Amino acid sequence: MNKRGSKWVLIIAGALVYAIGLNAFLVANHLAEGGFVGFSVLLLYKLGWPLGVTFLILNVPVLIPGWRLFGREFILKTTVGVAAVSLFSWLTRSWQMPTSDPLLGALYAGVITGIGLGLIFRAGATTGGSDIIARMMKHFYGISMGRTLFAIDVFVIGIIALIVGLQTAMYSLVALFVSSRTIDFVIQGVNSGKALTIVSEHNGAIASEIHERLNRGTTLLKAQGGFTGQDKRVIYCVVPREEVVRVQNIVSSKDPSAFVVINDVHEVLGEGFTYE
Known part of the structure; x- marks a missing residue:
């Protein structure tokens, strides 16, 4: 398989692993995420809306302008990533592995979702959502992507704390932290x-x-x-x-x-x- 083909395999594989982490550990233990996934999980908990469907719908408004701003290849890869995460989230929705310890669930959720996202990022794609918004803020206003992503995550986790509960938000922050460290490990490689x-x-x-x-x-x-x-x-x-x-x-x-x-x-x- 050539290098270009392997990128698409990484995106699909990463989306599958990420979806498993979301359903089997995050949702199963009533935890949440940041960004658009966090909104999707919140709507799942409160309204019963399917995670995969909501995630796809939320991404459509940012993918369209992103195509014009950031180029065909990047948005095409990201669109595939978004679609794959949405599809696999739907297919694995019944895969539940609840634990008696929320902290254990948060750790497992962070590691598994981090591996999935790391594979997607290594392929030069993203899962859309807040990442594209962050790129737009940098493009139009010069605001760093890290600052925008952090602000979005804090906003989402704050809403979760108010609506779902403070304990859920706190354990979700643990999952976010572990996920970010795992992403770094996957992207940077084992040969450090x-x-x-x-x-x-x-x-x-x-x-x-x-x-x-x-x-x-x-x-x-x-x-x-x-x-x-x-x-x-x-x-x-x-x-x-x-x-x-x-x-x-x-x-x-x-x-x-x-x-x-x-x-x-x-x-x-x-x-x-x-x-x-």
């Missing part, structure tokens, strides 16, 4: 690690130790001291999270006064990570 930038007068000895003891590569970058104006070599290396302490111990043993900066890196590709 730590990047270390090491400034030391003993860079040769440190690099050799990293090569020999950890079997990890390093890169020596040309640099110049801002205060002294002297030429320096800066070590840059990427290692799995579990090896960070070992690198720190190597640096400390060779040069206790070395300057070390550690950053998170995601989707690391290459020898030692995606192939040996």
Whole structure:
């Protein structure tokens, strides 16, 4: 299957997983979501309107102008995502897995819906709704998407707190938080690690130790001291999270006064990570 075809498979698969998370854990435990899904769930609880149908109807008014503003491919993928979520929400509506502990239900709902949304986002699509509104606000008014999405979620959860109950809203926030973290994990990939930038007068000895003891590569970058104006070599290396302490111990043993900066890196590709 070519790369383009795999994108559509990801969207469909993500929509199915997301719908299962909504019905089996979120709705089954009387929890809620943010955005348009949150409105759809609220209408399900109070009026009995089908989640999938309501979600599709709510999205139509934003998909039409979105097509003109953001391009054919993006909106086409998003339309497929919306339609697939609506269809699978209808087909899996009887899949219920209620728990005696609402917190457990919120955790499961967050993980499963997060996996589904992460797959959809990896394919370059969205589930429409508040995401398109956020893009419109950025396009017309320059308001950041994150701020708009946060405002919409707070508004929806606030309505849920008033109409359904404060406890439901609180557990729903837990599900939202877990979902957002899971989305990050799915999008960024499992091949994550730590990047270390090491400034030391003993860079040769440190690099050799990293090569020999950890079997990890390093890169020596040309640099110049801002205060002294002297030429320096800066070590840059990427290692799995579990090896960070070992690198720190190597640096400390060779040069206790070395300057070390550690950053998170995601989707690391290459020898030692995606192939040996």
